[in-house]
Amino acid sequence: MDYFPAPLKRLIKELSRLPGVGSKSATRMALYILNSRRELADSLAKSLVEVKDQIKFCSVCFNFTDTDPCAVCNDAGRSGNIICVVEGPGDQLAIEETGVFKGKYHVLHGVLSPLDGIGPENLKIAALLNRCNSQEIEEVVLAINPTAQGEATSSYLADILLRKNIKVTRIALGVPVGGDLKYMDYMTLRHSFSSRTPVQQ
Amino acid sequence: MDYFPAPLKRLIKELSRLPGVGSKSATRMALYILNSRRELADSLAKSLVEVKDQIKFCSVCFNFTDTDPCAVCNDAGRSGNIICVVEGPGDQLAIEETGVFKGKYHVLHGVLSPLDGIGPENLKIAALLNRCNSQEIEEVVLAINPTAQGEATSSYLADILLRKNIKVTRIALGVPVGGDLKYMDYMTLRHSFSSRTPVQQ
Numbered sequence: 001m002d003y004f005p006a007p008l009k010r011l012i013k014e015l016s017r018l019p020g021v022g023s024k025s026a027t028r029m030a031l032y033i034l035n036s037r038r039e040l041a042d043s044l045a046k047s048l049v050e051v052k053d054q055i056k057f058c059s060v061c062f063n064f065t066d067t068d069p070c071a072v073c074n075d076a077g078r079s080g081n082i083i084c085v086v087e088g089p090g091d092q093l094a095i096e097e098t099g100v101f102k103g104k105y106h107v108l109h110g111v112l113s114p115l116d117g118i119g120p121e122n123l124k125i126a127a128l129l130n131r132c133n134s135q136e137i138e139e140v141v142l143a144i145n146p147t148a149q150g151e152a153t154s155s156y157l158a159d160i161l162l163r164k165n166i167k168v169t170r171i172a173l174g175v176p177v178g179g180d181l182k183y184m185d186y187m188t189l190r191h192s193f194s195s196r197t198p199v200q201q
Numbered sequence: 202m203d204y205f206p207a208p209l210k211r212l213i214k215e216l217s218r219l220p221g222v223g224s225k226s227a228t229r230m231a232l233y234i235l236n237s238r239r240e241l242a243d244s245l246a247k248s249l250v251e252v253k254d255q256i257k258f259c260s261v262c263f264n265f266t267d268t269d270p271c272a273v274c275n276d277a278g279r280s281g282n283i284i285c286v287v288e289g290p291g292d293q294l295a296i297e298e299t300g301v302f303k304g305k306y307h308v309l310h311g312v313l314s315p316l317d318g319i320g321p322e323n324l325k326i327a328a329l330l331n332r333c334n335s336q337e338i339e340e341v342v343l344a345i346n347p348t349a350q351g352e353a354t355s356s357y358l359a360d361i362l363l364r365k366n367i368k369v370t371r372i373a374l375g376v377p378v379g380g381d382l383k384y385m386d387y388m389t390l391r392h393s394f395s396s397r398t399p400v401q402q
């Protein structure tokens with residue numbers, strides 16, 4: 001017999017639907033919310049509804065935004081001649097946090113996955129090709145996650161873009177900083193060797 | 202410059218206030234919510250408000266409940282002569298999940314902590330003593346977490362209850378099942394030895 005009151009059980013169930021949240025963490029969060037001031041629950045609830053109401057896709061790069069075009073696409077200080085292609089909005093954020101890239105982005109919203117029925121028409125590929133046709137694009141940087149499906153998507157895009165005479169680059173694959181060679185997988189080490197770079201004096 | 206839209210930043214900030222959620226997990230959750238159907242955000246938001254609206258303290262045991270007295274206090278199948286004292290509602294849940302205890306509970310809502318200004322008057326101790334005065338209580342099981350402050354609280358309660366001629370017991374402290382002696386702390390091992398139990402043939 002389960003003695004937890006129904007509204008608490010419902011909240012635990014709702015919280016468990018979030019990624020990385022198991023029933024133990026969900027219980028901990030729910031009890032914390034119950035023990036906290038009412039304001040915490042209210043402002044979280046408000047924020048959840050607000051984010052769904054106000055956030056749309058940018059019509060240029062397809063990232064999440066509350067203005068259209070988004071702040072990145074609108075930023076005159078960034079080069080419009082170089083586009084970085086990423087799988088999802090989280091990947092774009094990770095790159096932005098490094099501050100290393102000063103061009104524009106294009107968010108694919110997934111990768112090719114024939115077994116799951118995801119083909120080129122389900123991703124924002126046509127829109128990417130339109131951007132490349134209509135603008136002066138000098139380089140497309142592929143920063144798609146190096147999974148098997150991500151690799152297939154990168155090759156697919158590279159093929160099409162190279163035929164349009166656009167310079168295509170990929171972010172380097174290799175041993176991560178702080179990594180340990182003896183725990184590295186075969187494919188990463190192989191990439192690391194074949195993409196080795198000359199050391200300057 | 203941060204290019205995340207404001208409503209998304211707000212949601213990430215709100216989610217980071219939950220226990221065990223850092224900014225990376227909060228970002229992951231927020232992006233997941235954005236990518237999911239609207240229903241997920243709505244029902245989570247509804248659940249958050251509902252839990253604060255409907256859940257109160259049981260006037261007998263002070264656990265969270267949506268009825269008063271709570272389902273455990275109201276359960277005629279459970280012995281009312283034995284009370285298990287716990288620190289918080291989460292502890293009661295953990296005990297309930299084992300199914301090992303068939304008495305009633307009393308939730309203290311904290312432990313004594315003079316440095317933080319938490320004295321006996323800030324916990325549900327007076328209510329516990331009232332229950333012991335007014336009812337036929339035969340045994341109080343102390344199941345307070347064995348931290349330094351929990352131990353002090355246990356001793357404090359044991360002192361008062363023993364003077365009222367109530368039998369006081371404590372849950373056993375020792376090596377957890379699946380634990381490894383060589384990684385166990387000194388105090389746990391000491392307790393484990395001093396509370397050793399005879400093995401039956």
